[in-house]
Amino acid sequence: MVTFFNILTHILVIGGIIAIFVFIGYMIHISDTALEKGVRIASFATGLLIYIGSQSLGITIPSFLMLSLSTTNPFTIGLLGLLLPSFTGTFVAWYCIRNFYKNEFLAARLIILITTVIAILFGDIYAKAYATGLELERLNLTLLPNLAFISSLSLYVIFNLRKKEKIAGATKKA
Secondary structure (H helix, E strand, O other), X not given: OHHHHHHHHHHHHHHHHHHHHHHHHHHHHOOOOHHHHHHHHHXXXXXXXXXXXXXXXXXXXXXXXXXXXXXXXHHHHHHHHHHHHHHHHHHHHHHHHHHHHHOHHHHHXXXXXXXXXXXXXXXXXXXXXXXXXXXXXXXXXXXXHHHHHHHHHHHHHHHHOOOEEEEOOEEEEO
């Protein structure tokens, strides 16, 4: 039974990473003009460069997370594994939605940039956790910050994003 859940965990993580990149591709593809498409591609490239640049400076979030979550201290796990990623996810979602109502193009660019960094970080954490040969219980604990961040971001967007409707040249939240 443990093998089934182990396989299911891997399928969900890899499927989630693929879904994030499909979403990024969709956000780039739906742009109205060639210029906007180019700016969105630049947002994607910038997200890649930010993550690669942080790696070259020695700032490795996966190593930091694995080190901090290697202890079984409930305070550390609660703070670094749940609270900090949840607050960060909620803040990112709030900021993107706020900008969406002000400037739809800026919000799309920002979402592509942030989602690119998140997807690469998510994949990097998964690869580091899997490469170290962690057993299923430790692997799930290592992936806990990703789950908390994505869950809080998604829940905030689900409950707060409203369709914009244009009425006589004015933009109104529905």
